[in-house]
Amino acid sequence: MTPAELRVENVTLRFGGLRALDSVSFDVQPGSLHALIGPNGAGKSSCFNVICGLYRASEGRVFFGDVELTRQRPNRLARLGIGRSFQNAALSSHSTVLDNVMLGRFALTRGGFLECGLRLPWITRTERRHAERAAEICEFLGIGDVLHTPVGALPYGAVKRVDIARALAVEPALLLLDEPAAGMNAAETAELAHTIHEIRAELGISILLVEHDMGLVMGIADRVSVLDFGRLIADGTPAEVQADPEVVRAYLGTDHKENA
Numbered sequence: 432m433t434p435a436e437l438r439v440e441n442v443t444l445r446f447g448g449l450r451a452l453d454s455v456s457f458d459v460q461p462g463s464l465h466a467l468i469g470p471n472g473a474g475k476s477s478c479f480n481v482i483c484g485l486y487r488a489s490e491g492r493v494f495f496g497d498v499e500l501t502r503q504r505p506n507r508l509a510r511l512g513i514g515r516s517f518q519n520a521a522l523s524s525h526s527t528v529l530d531n532v533m534l535g536r537f538a539l540t541r542g543g544f545l546e547c548g549l550r551l552p553w554i555t556r557t558e559r560r561h562a563e564r565a566a567e568i569c570e571f572l573g574i575g576d577v578l579h580t581p582v583g584a585l586p587y588g589a590v591k592r593v594d595i596a597r598a599l600a601v602e603p604a605l606l607l608l609d610e611p612a613a614g615m616n617a618a619e620t621a622e623l624a625h626t627i628h629e630i631r632a633e634l635g636i637s638i639l640l641v642e643h644d645m646g647l648v649m650g651i652a653d654r655v656s657v658l659d660f661g662r663l664i665a666d667g668t669p670a671e672v673q674a675d676p677e678v679v680r681a682y683l684g685t686d687h688k689e690n691a
């Protein structure tokens with residue numbers, strides 16, 4: 432699928448009297464790696480959830496190409512060419528890596544549950560093709576050697592990779608990553624940054640990376656949008672936003688050590 436532009440247009444999200452997002456606008460250019468950052472409570476997850484259709488914007492709209500995402504159900508994302516990761520990887524810990532990643536391919540299969548249950552010949556052929564592709568994606572993400580291991584037996588960094596593999600299994604044109612480095616140590620975070628960079632380089636897809644860890648983002652993003660208290664305070668190249676006094680103030684005003 433050819434990447435399309437993701438446009439967040441004047442999105443406001445209210446929770447009672449609180450404006451979690453206040454007229455936020457930014458674009459993710461096709462094929463780019465775009466980061467959305469901000470200190471704790473800035474509105475990053477809220478924005479991610481509006482884009483995914485989990486939260487309904489109080490005002491404003493989100494488009495992916497010609498399609499208005501703010502009118503879609505979250506379960507339509509895969510068919511629109513969008514894959515997403517979850518902050519708390521929602522994987523089945525008793526199932527193997529391969530089975531979890533295969534779940535991501537269900538959106539692409541023709542057969543329904545009934546046909547799969549009947550094990551029709553063309554279904555088993557299709558299933559085999561999907562399993563091969565799922566294995567390829569796992570290989571690419573460095574988890575090819577644990578395909579048949581239950582997810583619950585994997586170290587945390589590998590579990591996050593399974594989550595990303597499942598998102599890539601829908602063959603997305605746009606990948607949405609929600610704080611993928613949360614809970615990782617420095618070495619795991621550095622490896623993950625390398626992997627995200629590789630995904631963009633090898634697959635040529637657009638990536639929106641919502642991230643708390645500024646260090647991860649600055650080395651790999653093409654553009655960075657910065658939220659603070661629900662407002663977009665900066666939007667530019669990593670060098671531009673790093674030099675922006677309002678961004679420095681926003682980050683220094685919170686837990687400086689954690690965000691640096």
Ligand SMILES: Nc1ncnc2c1ncn2[C@@H]1O[C@H](COP(=O)(O)OP(=O)(O)OP(=O)(O)O)[C@@H](O)[C@H]1O
Nearest residue numbers: 446449451469470471472473474475476477478643
């Ligand atoms: N479901 C909700 N109900 C009420 N308030 C909410 C809800 N979700 C988020 N908020 C509030 O909206 C604001 C933005 O929160 P959000 O989780 O989007 O920020 P964030 O930048 O993702 O923070 P963090 O880095 O800590 O995850 C916060 O003040 C938060 O308390």
